[in-house]
Each structure stands twice: as structure tokens, then as C-alpha cells.
Amino acid sequence: MTNEEIKQCISEILPTATYDETGEFLTIMVSKEELRPFMQTLRNDEKFLFEFLFCLTCIDWKTHFMMVYHLLSRKHHHNIVVKVKLDDINQPEIDTICDIWKTAEYLEREVYDLFGVKFGNHPDLRRLFLDDNWPGYPLRKNYVDENMISI
Amino acid sequence: MNLLGDPEITEEGEFVINIGPQHPSTHGVLHLKVWLDGETIKKVQPHIGYIHRSIEKMSESLSYRNFIYVTSRMDYLSAHINNEACALAVEKGLQVEVPKRAQVIRILLGELTRLASHQLWWGSTGLDMGAVTPFFYAFREREAILDILEETCGARLTQNFMVPGGIMYDLHPNFQKRVKEALVQIKEKLREYDELVTGNVIFQGRFKGVGYLSPEDAINYGATGPVARASGISCDVRKWFPYDGYENVEFDEVLDTGCDCWARYMVRMNEMKQSIRIIEQLIDNIPEGEIQAKTKQVIKLPKGEFYQRVETARGELGVYLVSDGGSTPYRIKYRTPNFSNLWVLSHITLGAKIGDLVAIMATLDLIIPDIDR
Numbered sequence: 397m398t399n400e401e402i403k404q405c406i407s408e409i410l411p412t413a414t415y416d417e418t419g420e421f422l423t424i425m426v427s428k429e430e431l432r433p434f435m436q437t438l439r440n441d442e443k444f445l446f447e448f449l450f451c452l453t454c455i456d457w458k459t460h461f462m463m464v465y466h467l468l469s470r471k472h473h474h475n476i477v478v479k480v481k482l483d484d485i486n487q488p489e490i491d492t493i494c495d496i497w498k499t500a501e502y503l504e505r506e507v508y509d510l511f512g513v514k515f516g517n518h519p520d521l522r523r524l525f526l527d528d529n530w531p532g533y534p535l536r537k538n539y540v541d542e543n544m545i546s547i
Numbered sequence: 548m549n550l551l552g553d554p555e556i557t558e559e560g561e562f563v564i565n566i567g568p569q570h571p572s573t574h575g576v577l578h579l580k581v582w583l584d585g586e587t588i589k590k591v592q593p594h595i596g597y598i599h600r601s602i603e604k605m606s607e608s609l610s611y612r613n614f615i616y617v618t619s620r621m622d623y624l625s626a627h628i629n630n631e632a633c634a635l636a637v638e639k640g641l642q643v644e645v646p647k648r649a650q651v652i653r654i655l656l657g658e659l660t661r662l663a664s665h666q667l668w669w670g671s672t673g674l675d676m677g678a679v680t681p682f683f684y685a686f687r688e689r690e691a692i693l694d695i696l697e698e699t700c701g702a703r704l705t706q707n708f709m710v711p712g713g714i715m716y717d718l719h720p721n722f723q724k725r726v727k728e729a730l731v732q733i734k735e736k737l738r739e740y741d742e743l744v745t746g747n748v749i750f751q752g753r754f755k756g757v758g759y760l761s762p763e764d765a766i767n768y769g770a771t772g773p774v775a776r777a778s779g780i781s782c783d784v785r786k787w788f789p790y791d792g793y794e795n796v797e798f799d800e801v802l803d804t805g806c807d808c809w810a811r812y813m814v815r816m817n818e819m820k821q822s823i824r825i826i827e828q829l830i831d832n833i834p835e836g837e838i839q840a841k842t843k844q845v846i847k848l849p850k851g852e853f854y855q856r857v858e859t860a861r862g863e864l865g866v867y868l869v870s871d872g873g874s875t876p877y878r879i880k881y882r883t884p885n886f887s888n889l890w891v892l893s894h895i896t897l898g899a900k901i902g903d904l905v906a907i908m909a910t911l912d913l914i915i916p917d918i919d920r
Contacts, residue, residue, distance in 0.1 A: 453867060
């Protein structure tokens with residue numbers, strides 16, 4: 397499928413989505429309420445069949461957080477990126493998608509550990525790399541570690 | 548057993564033991580908490596983070612020339628290929644074309660790295676299964692490859708030979724001669740590997756039918772590399788999204804539909820033969836010319852996002868690079884193959900015997916610093 401065809405199909409199921417085609421992959425921006433049903437369609441619909449979630453991460457843009465999901469459809473040989481903007485800079489929250497892709501469970505734990513984004517309905521939301529009592533979330537831009545030595 | 552020596556037993560009568568973080572079969576500092584009913588595994592919970600260095604945060608304060616070399620410390624057995632992924636991501640942002648000579652040398656060194664990595668895996672798998680000899684056999688051939696890499700790159704393990712736009716130096720004059728000599732040796736010894744381990748009924752008994760990973764689960768868990776290919780999932784990045792001129796090289800993607808430890812073993816053994824095939828095609832056909840494209844001293848990428856994936860010895864490594872137009876990356880995410888492959892472990896060991904846990908871990912071929920980053 398070309399990007400135009402994907403956009404056509406998506407606009408039928410989610411008219412509110414906006415698009416960004418400046419990057420390598422087609423990027424679709426959705427709101428966090430729409431994310432779960434939208435992802436379920438992308439995963440299961442014959443037209444899309446994005447069965448492989450190959451990257452899940454978060455970006456701290458100082459004014460907001462951006463959740464980034466990279467999807468690959470092996471059948472249609474197509475990559476897309478789904479992005480969700482999280483406006484709450486102090487207590488970012490979003491629903492989990494780990495029942496749709498199992499790999500998301502651990503990638504979400506990593507994001508929770510390093511960014512402090514809380515995932516609703518996550519079955520096992522614990523810190524992944526760091527100690528449970530670790531202060532702060534290291535990958536946030538405003539994170540300060542007193543022991544950090546700058547060279 | 549906890550530190551005081553009292554065994555921990557749950558209400559259901561399950562025995563809880565901790566394997567690692569310092570345990571030979573975990574190949575690093577991986578800590579597994581295992582719930583056992585007799586000899587049968589009821590639950591496995593991996594605990595990671597013992598070697599977390601926050602490479603992603605470090606990269607945010609390094610220039611586009613420097614951040615490449617930190618990745619040698621992720622999957623240290625595929626250091627060259629990790630560097631290649633980062634260099635390719637920066638080149639994608641700069642939109643420079645890498646000279647043909649540099650591309651061929653990148654492939655050659657990459658495949659040598661893959662060979663050396665699979666050989667170490669073969670040796671350590673033997674060790675995990677209780678046979679010490681394969682380890683010495685594997686190191687003998689691996690040493691020949693590492694000597695070649697040392698001569699050209701100046702380092703044996705963390706080669707750091709990549710720069711954005713090409714490679715750092717030209718090849719050592721002995722390179723072609725020594726690679727050909729090593730290939731003759733390795734091809735002969737691969738037969739010895741088969742006689743010693745592949746044809747051995749004890750190994751076959753330990754591997755066949757153990758650690759079944761269905762194709763659906765492989766995709767669902769995001770497994771890549773030999774682990775997924777042994778479940779019949781075609782996922783070789785070199786075929787799907789060719790980079791650095793892999794589209795001009797003839798080789799087969801090794802697939803197996805056995806889904807068990809034996810299939811994963813055979814996939815890696817056959818991949819070694821494919822790597823040799825790639826090197827043989829290219830070793831006499833290294834084009835003359837430049838080894839670096841012209842880039843500015845201080846690299847600044849345009850605002851935007853760049854994603855580059857490569858096939859390391861263990862699967863798909865993705866570099867997700869976000870630039871805000873400055874001279875350092877704004878955010879870097881490494882999608883590492885071992886991270887996804889690790890979580891398969893707790894799924895496929897359910898119901899297996901404790902002895903099989905080691906066999907399954909050996910064929911998943913986990914490198915812990917790549918998981919923790």
C-alpha cells in the first residue's frame with residue numbers, strides 16, 4: 397500500500413487523525429483516548445495487519461511528552477509511526493497496549509522506568525532497570541543527578 | 548535460597564530459587580527468579596539492570612561523531628554492526644552517499660564479526676551443555692578472525708572503525724590474504740563442528756522438542772534474528788530493508804520451521820555458511836576508490852527523525868534518532884534484539900524441566916549489556 401492508500405483507509409475509521417509525511421515513515425497523530433481502539437484495528441484488520449511492533453518509546457519535548465509507536469506490516473511490507481501527545485508534564489498517563497502486542501509490556505515498563513509515564517491497566521508496572529527507590533526519571537530533560545560529573 | 552540459607556517456599560508448595568546474577572550459564576549479569584514444582588518450571592521472572600549504563604542518556608551529550616562508539620559496548624560481540632547502524636542513521640540525516648569501497652569493507656567486516664559471534668555462541672553452547680571441548684575449538688577459529696580485525700581496526704572486540712560517511716582507515720595490506728587463509732581454515736573446521744556436536748545424539752536429545760516458540764508468539768514478543776527465523780518467520784533485515792549494498796550480494800536467508808532449540812541451533816550453524824559465502828563473493832571484488840564521503844567537521848543534522856535498522860548477529864537493531872537541529876542528538880532510542888528476545892524466555896520455559904532452562908538460554912544467545920544498555 398502507498399501512504400495515500402493508508403491515509404484513505406485510516407480516515408474512514410478515524411477521521412480525527414492528523415498526518416505528517418516529512419519523515420521516512422508515514423506518521424499518524426492520534427489522541428490518547430482514541431489510541432487503544434485504533435491500535436486494535438491496525439493490528440487485526442486485514443487491510444493493515446500491522447502485526448509487528450518493533451519500537452516503542454517516548455520523547456520529552458519539555459512542554460509535553462510524545463509517545464512513539466513504530467509498526468511494521470509484514471504482509472503489506474509497510475512501516476508506519478503512531479504518535480500520541482501527552483500534555484501533562486508532571487503526571488503523564490496513557491493506556492497500555494500490551495494486550496495487543498505482548499512486547500509492549502516490557503517496552504512500556506522501560507518507558508515507565510526512565511520517563512515516569514504511567515500506563516493504565518498494565519499488568520506488571522514496576523521499574524525495569526533502576527532500583528525501586530531511585531529518585532526521578534533519568535531520561536527526562538529536567539533530570540538532575542547530583543553525582544553526575546560533566547566532562 | 549536466600550542469603551541465610553532458608554529455602555523460600557510459596558503457599559502452593561513451589562520452591563523459589565534465584566539463578567544469577569553471577570551464574571556461568573546466564574553469560575553475564577542476568578538474574579532469573581524461578582518458581583519450581585519439583586523439577587518443573589512454573590514461572591520465570593527475569594530481573595535486569597545490573598549493567599545499566601544509560602547509554603541513551605549519555606548519547607544525548609555526545610556529538611554525532613562520538614556517540615557511535617558508545618554502542619560498541621551494547622552487544623559487544625557485534626560491535627562493528629552496532630557502529631554501522633549509528634553511522635547509517637547519521638548518513639540518512641545528512642543524505643550523504645557512502646563510497647562503494649567503504650560499503651564493501653563494511654559488509655566484509657560485518658560478516659567477519661557475525662562469524663566470530665556465532666562461533667563464540669557455538670562454543671559457549673557446548674559449555675552450557677556440559678561439553679568443554681567445543682569452547683576450545685570455537686576459540687581457535689575465532690582467534691583467527693579477531694587477529695584479522697585487530698590488524699585492520701586496531702582492536703579485537705570493540706573495533707570502532709566507523710565514521711559517518713564511510714570507514715576510518717583503509718584496509719591493512721595483508722587483509723585479503725589473511726581472510727582467505729582464515730576462510731579455508733574455518734570451512735574445514737565447520738565439518739569438525741558438525742562431527743563433534745551437530746551429529747552428537749546427546750546434544751540432539753537435549754535440543755530437539757525443547758523450548759517450543761510458535762511463530763505467532765515470536766511476532767507477538769517482537770523476537771528477531773535467528774530466534775524468530777527458527778520459528779519460520781522471515782525477518783532478515785539484510786533481505787527486507789537492504790543497507791550498505793546487501794542487495795547486490797547473493798545469499799540465502801536461513802529459515803527453519805522446527806521452532807525448538809534444535810532449529811535455533813541449525814539456523815546459526817547455517818548462517819555461518821552464508822556469511823562465508825558473502826565474504827567469498829566480495830573478498831576479491833573490493834572496488835578501488837575513496838573510503839569516506841566528505842562531511843563537515845562538526846556534524847549538524849536537520850530537524851527531524853531518522854530510523855535505521857541493521858541485522859546484527861542476534862537480530863534487528865534499530866536506531867531511532869531524533870534531531871532538533873543541534874550538534875548533539877536530542878533523543879536516541881536503541882531497539883536492541885536481545886531485549887525482545889529475553890522476554891520470550893519466561894514464556895517458552897513454562898512447563899519445561901530446570902535442566903532445559905540452560906539449553907533454552909543457550910540457544911536464545913543473550914548478551915546482557917545489550918538488554919540493559
